Amino acid sequence: MDIVQNDIIKVKNFGPIREVNVELGDLTVLIGAQASGKSLFLQMFKLIKDRVAIQKSLENYGFVVNNKLENLLNRYLGEGLSNMWTEESEFILNGSIYTRECFERLPKGNPADKVFYIPAQRILSIADGRPKYFMEFSENDPFVLRKFSDTLRLLVQNGLGDSGVLFPLPNRLKSTIKSMYDKAIFHGGRIVFDEKGGQRKIAMDVENMHLPLMTWSAGQKEFMPLLMAFYCLSGPPQPVVNRKQYEYIILEEPEMGLHPLAIQTIILQMIEFIHAGHKVVVSTHSPILLEFVWAYNYLRNVPEDGRVKALREIFDIRITKKDRHGFLNDIYEKNIKTYYFSRNRYGKVEAKDISSLDVYSDDVAINEWGGLTQFSSRINDVVSKYMAEYGE
Known part of the structure; x- marks a missing residue:
């Protein structure tokens, strides 16, 4: 996957956003309080990158768009949200301006999505123990949630084989990461499928008990759609998702319900995605990810042998001959950006580049x-x- 430049996206006068100007690195971290525009910004970035694929997907599900911006925004963001667009709204990606006409006059072709979006509301995708169909959601639910859930549904039906096991799976995740997920989240539990009424529902076998999803801890439930998304993006090729098509992985609030040890492992998972050639954009309310970025800023000035060793100590990874040249080695060649989304005195959202994270600033x-x-x-x-x- 050849990614030769950083995308720079500018959003002005859209909904609560007054002006947000963000350069996306190999890893980009967005922070800010609730309702500070992070999700709206990320959804509009995906809409700009994938607008043709999104509109065709909506039409395939039977929605009427008719190349009208209001229809597209209502179907994509949720019913009634098209009024966030005004005549002063402005979207610029790498210097190219995306006007109303750009969204309403889509080029021909059938392009694949470039952005894999893991939404904050992901637990809703498996609320009753199985991934929901796109059309099971209401018209108020955003496209990114509906599409995410339908992708997990296809993975469960067609992408995992017939073993009936969801975790642990061989060759789907790096062994180091898989063992850390087990230690931090599942504690020896085996995630399986119950076949009932023609549907596969998630359950856990642990300590001689068979537990349906609703009896799990909040963190275990929150993690399951994340795990299935990681399966879509890792390991050997499978028929549901062609992970090589994705330039970006957007991950909203990965920390929800999780212990710090689990969050640390998800940071490792993100590093693996970056190593594989993707760019990762993550929104968070947890300082743990920023602690990693802060350490990265300092350690990149350490000689190569020392800085990789330091990361292994941070994540408590034992050095073995097999992965001495593993996925941590090239992270210091990557570009990490951090942006703070906040509301100004007029209640409008702006963003500031705080990538240095300098505590003495x-x-x-x-x-x-x-x-x-x-x-x-x-x-x-x-x-x-x-x-x-x-x-x-």
Whole structure:
């Protein structure tokens, strides 16, 4: 997969977004409070990159678009959301302006999607223990969730073979990552399919118990659609998803419901995707991913042998002859960007490049990592203050 340049996307005056200008690296991290425009920005990036494939997909499912922007946005973002577009709305990708006419006059052809989108609402895709069909969702649910769920459905039906086992699977994930998922999330559990009423539903065999999905921990349930998405993008070729077609993997809020050890393993999974030639864009409310980026910024100045060894120590990976030249080795050649999405005093969303994550910066957005370390810093200051005043 040849990716020769960073995409630069600019969004102005769309819904709550006043102006967002983002250069996407090999790994791009978006942070910001809830309702700060991150998901809207990411969905519109996919719409620009995949607009032809998206419209054809909608029409194949029986939706009426008729090359009208309002129809496209209502079907894509959710019913009624087309009014976010105004005459002042502006989308620019690598210098090319995408006007109303660009969305309404689509070029011919049948291109494949370039962006694999893993949405924040992914648990809804397996709410009753099986991936839902595209048309089982309501008209208010975004396209990215419906498409994601339908992709998982096809994976379960046609992409995993007949073993009846979902985890662990041989050759689908790197052995190091697979064992870490087991240690952090499943604890020896075996994920299987129950065949009932002609449908495959997810269950777990663990400690002589057979547990349906609804009895699992919140983190285990949240992780399952992530795991199936990772299967789509890893391992040997399978008939459902051609992972080589994807330039980008968008991953929203991977930390939901997960222990820090599990989040660390997902960071390793993202590094593996980057090693395989994809670019990864992730939105998060967790400081753990930024702790990795902060360490990366410093360690890239260390000689090669030391900086790779440092990463292995950070992720507690044992060095073996087999993977001495494994997927961690080239991460320091990659470009990592971090952006902070926030609302200005008028309530409109703007974005700031805080990629340095310099804790000594005079810019509060940078030294507090977009607010993710604000509370812990305040705790330290308050405790230090009162211990100095009243402590022995």
